[in-house]
Amino acid sequence: MSSSEPLHVVVIGAGIIGAATAVELLRDGHRVTLVEPGDPGGEQAASYGNGCWLSTASVVPMSAPGIWRKVPGWLADPLGPLTIRWRHLPRMLPWLVRFLRAGATEERVMATGRALRQLIADCPERHRVLAEEAGVGALIRRQGLLYVFPSRAAFAAEALAWRVRRANGVTWTELDTDELRQFEPVLDRRYTFGVFVDSGGHCLDPGAYVAALVAHAVAQGASLRRTRATGFRIDGGRLRAVRTEAGDIPADRAVIAAGAFSRALAAAVGDHVPLETERGYHAVIAAPEVAPRHPVMPSDGKMSITHMASGLRLAGQVELAGLAAAPDWRRAGILRDFALRLFPGLPRTLPEDRVKVWMGHRPSIADGLPCIGPARATADVVHAFGHGHVGLAAGATTGRLVADLIGGRPPTIDPAPYAPGRFRGGRAHRAPS
Numbered sequence: 001m002s003s004s005e006p007l008h009v010v011v012i013g014a015g016i017i018g019a020a021t022a023v024e025l026l027r028d029g030h031r032v033t034l035v036e037p038g039d040p041g042g043e044q045a046a047s048y049g050n051g052c053w054l055s056t057a058s059v060v061p062m063s064a065p066g067i068w069r070k071v072p073g074w075l076a077d078p079l080g081p082l083t084i085r086w087r088h089l090p091r092m093l094p095w096l097v098r099f100l101r102a103g104a105t106e107e108r109v110m111a112t113g114r115a116l117r118q119l120i121a122d123c124p125e126r127h128r129v130l131a132e133e134a135g136v137g138a139l140i141r142r143q144g145l146l147y148v149f150p151s152r153a154a155f156a157a158e159a160l161a162w163r164v165r166r167a168n169g170v171t172w173t174e175l176d177t178d179e180l181r182q183f184e185p186v187l188d189r190r191y192t193f194g195v196f197v198d199s200g201g202h203c204l205d206p207g208a209y210v211a212a213l214v215a216h217a218v219a220q221g222a223s224l225r226r227t228r229a230t231g232f233r234i235d236g237g238r239l240r241a242v243r244t245e246a247g248d249i250p251a252d253r254a255v256i257a258a259g260a261f262s263r264a265l266a267a268a269v270g271d272h273v274p275l276e277t278e279r280g281y282h283a284v285i286a287a288p289e290v291a292p293r294h295p296v297m298p299s300d301g302k303m304s305i306t307h308m309a310s311g312l313r314l315a316g317q318v319e320l321a322g323l324a325a326a327p328d329w330r331r332a333g334i335l336r337d338f339a340l341r342l343f344p345g346l347p348r349t350l351p352e353d354r355v356k357v358w359m360g361h362r363p364s365i366a367d368g369l370p371c372i373g374p375a376r377a378t379a380d381v382v383h384a385f386g387h388g389h390v391g392l393a394a395g396a397t398t399g400r401l402v403a404d405l406i407g408g409r410p411p412t413i414d415p416a417p418y419a420p421g422r423f424r425g426g427r428a429h430r431a432p433s
Contacts, residue, residue, distance in 0.1 A: 006030050007252040009406060010242040012229040012265065014040040015047040016206070016392050017384050018257035019213035020130060020399030022222050028407050032222040033249055034214065035229045035242065041211030046259050048207035049282050049360040050392050051304030051315035053295060054124045055145055056199040057170045058390050059113040060161040061368030062318070063103025071096070074320075079330055081302045085321040092320055095276045098366030110164060112368045115417035117168040119370075119387075119394035124201030126396035131209060134216035139209050139309075145200030146184060146292070148191040149299045155193055158299065162195075172197045186290040186343050191298065202295045205309040206392055225249065229258070231268045232381060239380035253406050254381045260323065260361035262371075262385035270376030271420045275386055277323050278362040282315040283336040284308075286354045290345030301338045310356075314339045323361060332357035364388040372401060372418035382406060383420050 007030045011018045014036035022032045038044040062082075074084045084092070103109055124142040131140045149155045155162075165172075175183055175194035183194065203209050218224055227246035232239060232254065241248040256265045260277040267273075291307040298305075303316030314335040319328065336355055340346050365371060365386035375381040384402045387394050397413060404411040 007406065008033070008250070009253045009255060010035060010249050010251040011255045011257055012242065013257035013259060013262075013385075014210070014214050014224070015045050015257065015259055016210050016395035017259070017387065017398050018255070019210050019217065020395045021255055021257060021384060021402045022217040023130060023133070023213055023220070024399040024403035025406065026217060026220045026222060028403050030406070032217065033251070034217065034222055034224045035227060035244060035249070036224065037226060037228040039211070040214035040224070041207040041209070043207070043358065045207070045210070046280075046360045046362055046391060047210045049280065049315070049358045050206055051282070052202045052204070052206055052306040052308055052313060052392070053145060053304050054127055054140070054201035054203060054393050055197070055390075056120055056123060057145065057165050057172075057197045058120055058393060059116045059168045059170065060164050061103060061109060061112045061116070062389075063099050063368060064109055064160060065103060065105060067103055068100045078328065079334060081316065082318040083320070085319070085325060088320060088322045088325070091322065092276055095274045095366045098274050102367040106160065109160065110167060113164040113168050115369050116390060118413040118417075119397045120390055121169070123393040123396060124199070126400075127201070127203070130213060130396055134212040136209060136212040139204045140201060141204060142201035144196055144198045144294055145202070146294045146296045147195040147197070147299065148180065148184070148187060148296060149193040149195075150190055152193045154299050155195065170197065171199070184292050184294065184296065186292055186345055187296070188342055188344055196294075200295070202306050203392065208309070229265060231265070234269075234378050237378050239378055252380065255384050255402055255406075256381065257384045259385055259391075260363040262363060262383070266371070266375070266383055266420075269378060269381045271371075271383065271423065273371050273383070273386065273420065273423055274366040275371075276320060276364050276366070278364040278388065279319040279321055279327070280315065280360055280362050281317045281319075281327075281332045281335060282313055282358050283332045283339075284311045284313045284356045285336070285339065285346070285350065286311040286356070288312040288346060290343050292343075298338075298342055301342065303335055303338065305339060305342070312339065327359040329357055332359070362388055362391070367422070370394070370398070370418050371420050372398060373405065373415055373420050375420060376424060
């Protein structure tokens with residue numbers, strides 16, 4: 001079958017990656033079936049609970065030189081901004097070793113930054129186009145992102161991160177104390193220095209956005225199957241069907257976009273990807289008495305704070321504890337309490353019914369980059385998962401890239417850094433002709 005002919009593509013997962021991929025495949029004339037056991041954009045999805053940011057500056061991986069010194073603290077402090085549950089450590093040790101190696105030198109961090117930049121450089125504009133096509137253009141805002149610091153020295157302490165951003169074309173405006181006061185008057189006065197990234201944007205309701213993209217795909221002819229994918233039927237190196245709990249779905253191609261639940265599906269087509277779940281939390285304060293004019297990230301809080309449709313969302317935390325462990329809701333409480341210190345205009349105590357908390361699973365690959373490209377067992381299956389902290393921002397570009405790979409088009413960006421072959425010491429398969 002020629003790659004220029006319409007194909008039936010089964011997209012496994014209807015989060016932001018799967019939804020954007022479905023829209024782009026339909027744009028190219030393919031027939032699409034989305035497989036998703038939950039409600040698209042529902043509370044079970046990482047896409048629902050993320051920090052809302054469409055950040056062009058999110059090119060800095062978590063792993064950095066010397067970070068290995070922090071591992072004992074991650075194990076000792078269950079309420080730190082990044083923690084590892086002891087019980088999960090033996091299982092995730094190989095992932096942790098890869099993670100530490102990935103950021104062992106500044107050169108490696110810079111290389112990861114370049115690869116991330118490809119995925120997010122124009123993300124606000126790409127999402128604006130998708131959202132308008134889906135009839136929800138008002139959900140995408142481009143009004144910049146603000147990073148705040150207690151002092152200029154605190155900013156200087158993050159020099160590597162800002163070098164990586166500068167090297168990848170990110171520009172910003174620095175704000176002194178008086179300028180910051182005028183820019184965001186509701187901030188606590190302990191913050192005396194700010195950095196404003198004008199190119200950034202945000203989404204007012206990520207769950208509603210994803211749901212709208214899926215509804216748009218269905219309106220354009222896609223089929224939505226409410227079931228769970230379990231594997232693949234492959235014959236002679238070619239995909240014949242996607243196996244699901246509701247039976248086989250015949251397919252010419254398939255895309256694995258199941259986020260943190262993708263590892264077993266990837267293994268079923270020959271790729272053992274070092275994928276972990278970074279459990280992230282958020283708290284939303286309904287009807288806040290005060291709110292910032294722009295999305296804000298405090299350097300001493302490491303969280304994104306965004307005034308969205310449902311209230312003030314405080315999103316962050318990294319907890320490495322696997323898919324099955326119960327949430328530690330104290331971590332959401334930390335986010336709420338930090339916001340009360342950040343914005344003095346909020347009441348010191350909030351009724352429980354004004355604060356909604358959430359926990360979800362970021363799909364995180366050890367080297368800080370997603371896995372995008374053809375599988376080992378058959379190039380008819382394409383991986384598209386593992387975006388970590390940039391899933392929402394990178395979703396639009398990833399969808400276009402996957403559609404390019406399936407259609408045999410020149411790719412919109414260089415796919416090499418994300419190839420599954422980097423985990424098996426080989427080269428990724430080319431798309432079949």
